Amino acid sequence: MKFTAINFTCPSCGAPQKFSPLTGKLKCEFCSKEVAIELSKEIIHEYDFSSAISTLHDHKNRTIDKQVHCKKCGGDFTLTPFSFSSNCPYCQTPAIVDFVREITPKSILPFRYTHKEAQHLFTKWVGSRWFAPNAFKKYTQGHDKLVGYYLPHWTYDSDTNSQYSGLRGDIYYVTVTKTVMENGRQRRIQVQEPRINWTPVSGVVHVSFDDVTVGASQTISRTILDSIEPWDTTKLVPFDEKYLLGFEAEEYTIGLDNGFEYAKAKMAYKIEKNIRYDIGGNQQQIHHIDTKHNNVTYKNVLFPVWTASFIFKEKEYHYAINAQTGKVVGQRPYSYTKIFFALLTVASIVGGLMYVEEKGYLDKYFQTSSHYYIPH
DSSP states (O other): OEEEOBOOBOTTTOOBEEEETTTTEEEETTTOOEEOOOOOOOOOOOEEHHHHHHHHTTSOOOOOOEEEEOTTTOOEEEEOTTEEEEEOTTTOOEEEOOOOSSSOOOEEOOOOSOHHHHHHHHHHHHHTSTTOOHHHHHHTTSSSOOEEEEEEEEEEEEEEEEEEEEEEEEEEEEEEEEEEEETTEEEEEEEEEEEEEEEEEEEEEEEEEEEEEEEOOSSSOHHHHHHTOOOOGGGOEEOOGGGGTTSEEEOOSSOHHHHHHHHHHHHHHHHHHHHHHHHOSSEEEEEEEEEEEEEEEEEEEEEEEEEEEEEETTEEEEEEEETTTOOEEEOOOOOHHHHHHHHHHHHHHHHHHHHHHHHHHHHHHHHHHGGGOOOO
16 A cells, blocks of 8 residues: 655745754754644543444554655655654655554653763663673664654553452461470470461452553563553653654554553562452452443553674564653673673682681681690
8 A cells, every 4th residue: 555654844944844852843854943742631541441342343554565755855665554754765864654544643741861871871781781791882882772662552541349268377376285396305395386377258349540551562472561661651642643753653553452461460469469369367368350341431542662693693672762751671681701700709708718717717726726736
């Protein structure tokens, strides 16, 4: 399918504009003129989950190839099926195309950390990794390693009612007599030993959830997406494509229904915690939980992430920086050579200490023994 790129140019010189996280404005890369983004007064809405699911079942998504024409240089290039913001590979002009998914983002968290700031955070994080290979640390010295992405996320609200059954454990103490050895002789003493009284319990807990976030992209692993949380969704602003200029952006590849399954797993942790509190006692056993979700709503939003990847010994490692909070997460390679020499150094130090201790003992022994030496 063919798309014509949407471009935004400087009103002074006509050069491409990009969004600046430093000022929150559009900035011309040629003449440095800045243009403010007018903040929309549109209210950020929550949308009914059940209604959306029933509609989506009737309209399956299609995967299409996106052939994009750049109006700035006239070049043609291809975007991945669910990417809708990138840069023209020929003239680097930011290019935005239309959405293809049924549910489109209505709100966004703009980038707060610049590329330079993210690079500094990434370098600092890598430098703090013990036993990292030198190649890994040199990798961060490049200035083009990090890529800015707006990644799609779902947020879910839900009122939950959870019926549960289980056991409440209350600790009590009993006095028992024990035989102990004291100065080589047996002696009987009385001690207090804990016991647990288990009582069957059941009940219902009500927990309301607001903006449980779930990454809807497969560009970054689920583990990393969950690790760079939390997101402050109170800072969401109405969607404006101007925030995308200069950054990659993609639509969701994890659907609304599948995303809710991830959200329910996140909610289950808090629900269980509340059930344990409701049961009370010193210990709790939960045998059954039946949770019903009511008044479920959702939003499709875009969150800002700086990403990077590093290949070491034929294995790829991925990293991400939360461009709202600056939190850095990711996998890391180890230098087994450094670990070997570190262990060797520790062994040498321990061996040296043992030698000094043993030598000191022997010296003391011979000094003491000399008092009992009787010359002939």
